[in-house]
C-alpha cells in the first residue's frame with residue numbers, strides 16, 4: 001500500500017536515502033575494523049566482550065550526541081546493536097587456544113543444539129573435537145581413551161545414566177556437564193571419575209550468535225586448579241562466569257526456570273482453553289502485552305520434552321507450584337471479596353519488598369518495550 005507523496009517530499013526523501021547510504025558505507029568500514037580487532041583478540045587471547053571499552057565509548061558518544069542535538073539514547077541504541085554484530089563477527093574469527101596440549105575434547109551429545117554450539121566454540125579455539133552421540137557408543141572407548149576434556153550435554157533425565165555408562169577416563173581428563181540442574185550430575189561425575197570435575201550451566205539458549213555478555217554458572221567439583229584454563233577459555237568466548245554451589249544453583253533454578261516456564265505454560269493453556277483470537281489480541285495489544293504474549297508464545301515454538309525435562313526434573317517444582325497456587329488463591333479471595341483495599345495493601349507490601357529493584361526493572365523493561373514496538377509490523 002503506497003502512502004501519499006509529493007515532489008517536495010520525494011526530494012527530501014532522496015536526500016535521506018543518500019544519508020542512509022552513507023551510513024551503510026560507515027557500517028561496512030566499522031565491520032572491517034572490528035574484523036581487525038577480532039584478529040588481534042584471537043592472537044592475544046583477549047575476550048570478545050570488553051565492558052570498560054564499551055562503557056567509555058557509549059559515554060563519549062552520548063555526550064557528543066547531546067552536544068549535537070542528537071538524542072543520546074539513539075546513538076546508544078545504534079551502538080549496542082552494532083556491538084552485538086561485532087560479537088558475532090569476532091566470534092567467527094576464532095579464539096586463542098588456552099590449552100593446546102590438552103588433547104581431544106569429546107562432546108557427549110554433541111549433535112544436540114547446545115552440544116553443537118560448544119563443539120563450534122572449541123573448534124574455533126583450535127581444539128580437536130570429537131562427537132559421541134547416541135549412535136556412537138560402540139566407539140566410546142576409542143573416542144574417549146585419550147580425551148583431555150569430556151563434555152556431557154544430553155537431556156536432563158538421561159544425564160546421570162550417560163555419565164554412569166562412560167568408560168574409565170584418563171586420570172587428568174576434565175569431566176564436565178552443561179545440564180540445567182547441577183546437584184545430581186555433579187554427584188554422578190564425582191562418583192564415576194577420579195580426575196577433575198566441574199558442573200556448568202550456560203544461562204542462554206543454543207541459538208546465541210556468541211557468548212558475549214552471556215552467563216555461565218560454575219559449580220566446582222574436584223581439582224579446581226586443573227580446569228582453570230577451561231574457565232579462562234570460556235571467558236575469552238565472551239561469557240561471564242558466576243560461581244555457586246550446586247545446591248544454591250538448583251534452588252535458584254526453581255524460580256528462574258521451573259516456575260517461570262510452568263507459569264508461562266499455564267497462561268498458554270489458559271489462552272488455548274479460552275480460544276483466544278491471537279491475531280485480534282495482537283491488534284489490541286500494548287507493547288507490554290505484546291512482550292508478554294511473545295514470552296509465552298515462544299515456549300510453544302520449542303520442544304515440549306525440553307520444558308518437560310526442566311519442569312519435571314526439578315525436585316521442588318511440585319511444592320513450589322502448590323505454593324504458587326496458594327498465592328493465586330490468596331489474590332483470588334481478595335477479588336472474590338471485592339476487597340480492593342486488601343489488594344492494594346498487599347500490592348504495597350510486595351512493592352516494599354521489591355524496593356529499588358522495582359524502579360530498575362521498570363527502566364529496563366521500558367527499553368525492551370521500545371524495541372519490541374520497533375519490531376512491530378504494519379499488520380500488528
Ligand SMILES: O=C(O)C(=O)C[C@]1(C(=O)O)C=C[C@@H](O)C=C1
Nearest residue numbers: 037048049050051053054083086
Ligand atoms: O574494541 C573492542 O574491543 C571490540 O571488540 C569492538 C567493540 C565494538 O564493536 O566497538 C565490540 C565489542 C567490545 O565489547 C567492545 C567494542
